[in-house]
Structures are given as C-alpha cells and as structure tokens.
Amino acid sequence: MFDLDVRSRKPIYEQLVDKLKEMIINDVLQVDEKLPSVRVLAQQLTINPNTIQKAYRELETQGYIYSVKGKGSFVNQLVKTENSEELQKVKAQLEKLIAEAMFFGMTKDELQALINEIEDQGKRGDRDDRQ
Amino acid sequence: MFDLDVRSRKPIYEQLVDKLKEMIINDVLQVDEKLPSVRVLAQQLTINPNTIQKAYRELETQGYIYSVKGKGSFVNQLVKTENSEELQKVKAQLEKLIAEAMFFGMTKDELQALINEIEDQGKRGDRDDRQ
C-alpha cells in the first residue's frame, strides 16, 4: 500500500501525509472509508504507532480525515470544510504571498492567468462534482 | 536607527531584515543609498558582524539590496527585479497555495477579491509616500 523511504531526508510521517493526501484527492480512498488503524499500519510498515498518529493528526487538522476515539480514522468529505481554520490559514498566507508577488513586479493579469491555469487542472481531476 | 530586542523569540537577523525591508519600502532608504557596513552596524548594535552579514545576504537574495565586495551594500531598485529567482520562488509557492485554497472551497471570485484588495492597499501606500 505504501512505499516509504526510512532513510530519506523527508520525515516518515510527512511521506505518509503526502501519500494519503494524494490517494484521497485521487479518490483511491473513498469518503468515509476507514483507514488502517495506527497500530495495524505501524506494524505493516514496521514503524512506531506514534508516527502514524502524527500523520493522521496532521491530516485531520488539514481537513482530509476525521478520527473517532475507539472507532478509527476515516476519509473526510473535503467540500464540506467551507470556512475551516485551515482555509483561514491558507487565506492569510495567500495575502502575504500575493502582496510579495506584486511587490516584485507580478501583475494582476499574471495572477489571474495563474488562477485560471490551476482551476483547469482542478476540473480535470474533479470530474462532475461541482458546477 | 534600529531598536532591536536581543531576547525576543524572533532572531536578531530577522528583526534586522524586517526593519530594513520596511525602511526600503517606505523610501526611508533611497535607491543606491549605502547601508552601514557590517562591522560599523555590528558595533553600533553590539552584536556580531556575521549576524549583520546574514541579514544583508538575506536582503540581497530577496532583491532588496546589492553588495559589492570592498565597497559596501546598497539599496536596490526593486522594480527592476522582473524575473528574479525570488519571483520564481514566490510564483511556485503561489501555485501550491492557490491550489490548496481552491481545494478547500475557496472560489475564483474570492481569490479575485483578495487580489483587488491587496492591489488597492498597494496603491494607497504609493500615494502616501509621494505626499
């Protein structure tokens, strides 16, 4: 299921986060599907359960999954996280970054083009979800 | 000239970078104006010259100043940094961040609004400076 590189400069939990994000975004993992428990996955990958836990918590705070004590961790319905804390954080970052980009000569049109480009990429992956 | 807090959680060199950026953006320091040498400023602030050096290098890679060995460090002409490495970096960050924002439900219109807002702030600052 996962191919981790334990001696990569990129931390294990981060590899896990990225991998799981990717699977969620690409619908490899369906909404409300149960992820492997922290202990089971830890044993499979022969790493410490707390490392899985860290990855899962990260995914939870970013809105990708939700966890229920005693039950397990499950894929979240991403569209539902409208005004999440995560979105607020992203917005704040965006403000700074856009201001900086403009300061260094990036024009409104260039920004617009960038947004359109990204929107197109998103649609390709999204299929018939919205609009 | 500077009021630093040596026991702040924010590193000294970062305080310097922020302060100098601010002065450059607000035209307190004019284009091509010479900054204090690393040693002079270090003595004034009673900190290590290498700390100043780190701040200056950071400002240089970000395009705010330029340094010439044996001569000194000078305020850069910011508009001229059209396709700088820094802008490329900012663009790359923007791409990721915009994609993430959209992923979490931020719409094109909201992004547009954000850009306009920031653009307006920029213009207001320009006018104020001219007096």
Place this chain on the structure above:
DNA sequence: TAACTGTATTAATATTAGTAATACAGTTAA
C-alpha cells in the same frame, strides 16, 4: 471482559537554526 480503536505525556535523539570566531579577499585614499 477482551481486543480492538484513538490520544496524551514524556523523553531520547537527530536535525536545524542562530550566533560567533576567525581568516580570506576586494577597494580606496594617503
């Protein structure tokens, strides 16, 4: 209750960040 689940606390360790000591090297004016 037994065997699952996630979570919190704490600590050991690895890695990175911040600062400093020192030496190298270019510029300029006497």
Place this chain on the structure above:
DNA sequence: TTAACTGTATTACTAATATTAATACAGTTA
C-alpha cells in the same frame, strides 16, 4: 604600496526545534 576600510567564506559552538519512540490513558464493540 600600505593602512583602513569594505564584503565573504569556513568553521564551530550552542540553542532550539523536529522526529521518533516508550508508555499509559481512554473510548468502542462484540
């Protein structure tokens, strides 16, 4: 040329943070 400026590179010490792990706590379910 030399003295006194300039920035820069190397190295190392220390502080702070990140990563992982050991362990105990707590909820769920059959």
